[in-house]
Amino acid sequence: MLNGKRVLLIVAGGIAAFKALELIRRLRERGCSVRCVLTEAGARFVTPLSLQALSEDRVYSDMFSLTDESEMGHIQLSRDADLLVVAPATANVLARMAAGMADDLATTVLLATDKPVLAAPAMNVRMWTHAATVANVETLRRRGVHFIGPNDGAMACNEHGPGRMSEPEEIVAAIEALLDPGTVSEQARVLAGRRAVVTSGPTREAIDPVRYISNHSSGKQGHAIAAALARLGADVTLVSGPVAVADPPGVRVVHVESADQMLAACLAAGRIDVAVCAAAVADWKAATPANSKIKKKAGAAPPALALAANPDILAALSTPGPKRPALVIGFAAETENVVANALDKRKRKGCDWILANDVSPATGTFGGERNTVHLVSDAGVEDWPTMAKEEVAQRLAERVGRHLGVVRPAQAAE
Numbered sequence: 558m559l560n561g562k563r564v565l566l567i568v569a570g571g572i573a574a575f576k577a578l579e580l581i582r583r584l585r586e587r588g589c590s591v592r593c594v595l596t597e598a599g600a601r602f603v604t605p606l607s608l609q610a611l612s613e614d615r616v617y618s619d620m621f622s623l624t625d626e627s628e629m630g631h632i633q634l635s636r637d638a639d640l641l642v643v644a645p646a647t648a649n650v651l652a653r654m655a656a657g658m659a660d661d662l663a664t665t666v667l668l669a670t671d672k673p674v675l676a677a678p679a680m681n682v683r684m685w686t687h688a689a690t691v692a693n694v695e696t697l698r699r700r701g702v703h704f705i706g707p708n709d710g711a712m713a714c715n716e717h718g719p720g721r722m723s724e725p726e727e728i729v730a731a732i733e734a735l736l737d738p739g740t741v742s743e744q745a746r747v748l749a750g751r752r753a754v755v756t757s758g759p760t761r762e763a764i765d766p767v768r769y770i771s772n773h774s775s776g777k778q779g780h781a782i783a784a785a786l787a788r789l790g791a792d793v794t795l796v797s798g799p800v801a802v803a804d805p806p807g808v809r810v811v812h813v814e815s816a817d818q819m820l821a822a823c824l825a826a827g828r829i830d831v832a833v834c835a836a837a838v839a840d841w842k843a844a845t846p847a848n849s850k851i852k853k854k855a856g857a858a859p860p861a862l863a864l865a866a867n868p869d870i871l872a873a874l875s876t877p878g879p880k881r882p883a884l885v886i887g888f889a890a891e892t893e894n895v896v897a898n899a900l901d902k903r904k905r906k907g908c909d910w911i912l913a914n915d916v917s918p919a920t921g922t923f924g925g926e927r928n929t930v931h932l933v934s935d936a937g938v939e940d941w942p943t944m945a946k947e948e949v950a951q952r953l954a955e956r957v958g959r960h961l962g963v964v965r966p967a968q969a970a971e
C-alpha cells in the first residue's frame with residue numbers, strides 16, 4: 558500500500574502524457590496523494606484541469622508565481638514529497654536534468670530535491686537510442702536517478718522499438734518498490750513462487766595457493782539479473798565468483814571461487830524453475846594445483862602448466878531429466894561471429910535460450926555498464942539494442958516471467 562505517501566508527478570511534453578492521468582488515478586486508489594508539476598510543453602498534451610481534477614490538488618507550472626515563491630514554492634514542492642516521478646520523461650527533460658539545468662519549475666524542483674527520483678522515459682526509438690540520450694541516462698543513473706522502462710512496442714510515430722513509456726501499472730509497481738519495498742503489488746510479482754539460480758562473475762582456478770587463472774568478468778550483468786528476477790518475486794540463489802560488486806538485495810548469495818565449487822553450489826540449490834548461467838566460467842583449470850607456492854629458481858626454465866577441462870555448468874544444468882529446470886539460459890561471450898557461435902553453443906549445450914554478447918575490448922562490455930545482446934531461442938535470433946546492464950536484466954526477467962507463466966512451478970512437479 559502507498560497509504561499516506563506523497564508523490565510529486567512531473568508531466569513533460571510527450572504523447573504519453575495522457576498516461577499520466579491514469580497513473581494519478583491508480584496512485585490515488587492506493588492511498589497515495591499526488592501533486593503535479595506540468596511543463597509548458599506538457600500542457601500541450603494534457604490540460605492542467607484534467608490533472609487537477611484527478612489529483613484533487615492544484616497544478617504547478619509557473620516558477621515565477623509570486624504566491625508560491627513567497628514560500629520558496631519550488632523548494633517546498635520537493636520537501637512535501639516522498640518521491641519525485643517524471644512521467645513522461647522526455648528526451649528534453651532528461652537532457653536538462655543531466656546538464657543540471659533549472660530553466661523551468663520542473664527542472665528547478667528536480668535540481669533542488671534531495672528526494673528519490675524515478676523517471677519513466679517516453680520518446681521515439683531514435684531519440685532513445687541517440688548517443689546524447691544514452692549518455693544523459695547513464696549520467697542520471699550514476700547520480701542515483703531510478704528508471705522504469707521504456708518498453709518495446711509500436712509507437713505513435715508509426716515506428717517500433719524501445720521508447721514506449723511503461724504502463725501506469727508498471728510505474729505504480731516501481732513506485733511501490735521504492736516507497737514500500739515490502740509490498741510490491743502481486744501483479745508485478747509474476748515470478749512469486751518460482752525458484753531461480755543465477756551464476757555470475759568469473760571463476761578463479763588455483764595454480765598454487767597464491768596464483769590463479771581467471772578472466773575479466775565483473776559480475777555486473779549476472780548480479781543485475783539476479784536482482785531483476787528477485788524484484789519480480791522469484792526466490793533467487795546467486796552463485797557468485799569473486800567480484801567487486803555488492804551482493805544484490807533480496808537475493809541469497811553463495812560465494813565461490815572455482816568452477817567445481819560453482820557447479821556444486823548450483824546443484825545444491827535443489828529443484829529450480831530457471832537457471833541463468835551468466836558467469837564467465839574458466840574453461841580450464843590447473844591439472845594438478847600445487848599445495849605450496851611454486852618457487853622461481855634462478856636459471857631454471859619456467860614450469861610447464863598442464864591444464865584440465867573444467868565442468869560445463871551450463872551443459873550440466875541443461876541435461877534432460879526430471880530435475881532439469883523448465884528454462885535454462887546461457888550467455889555466450891564472444892569476440893567474433895557472435896550470433897553464429899551462439900547458435901552453435903545453444904545446440905551443443907542443450908539450453909533453451911542463449912544471450913550472446915560481444916566482449917571484444919572495443920565494446921567495453923567486460924566491466925562496463927552497458928551490453929549489446931542477441932537473444933537466441935528456438936523462435937530465432939532477436940537483436941536487442943545496446944542498453945544498460947540493468948535494462949538487459951529487467952527485460953530478460955520480464956521475458957522469463959512471461960515464459961514461466963505457462964509452465965508449472967518446480968515445487969508442484971516434485
Ligand SMILES: Cc1cc2nc3c(=O)[nH]c(=O)nc-3n(C[C@H](O)[C@H](O)[C@H](O)COP(=O)(O)O)c2cc1C
Pocket residue numbers: 568569570571572573596597598599646647648649650651679680681684
Ligand atoms: C506531437 C509531438 C509529440 C512529441 N512527443 C514526444 C515524446 O514522446 N517524447 C519526447 O521526448 N519528446 C516529444 N516531443 C517533443 C517535446 O515536446 C519537446 O522536446 C519539448 O521541448 C519537451 O519539453 P519538456 O521536456 O520541457 O516537456 C513531441 C513533440 C510533438 C510536437
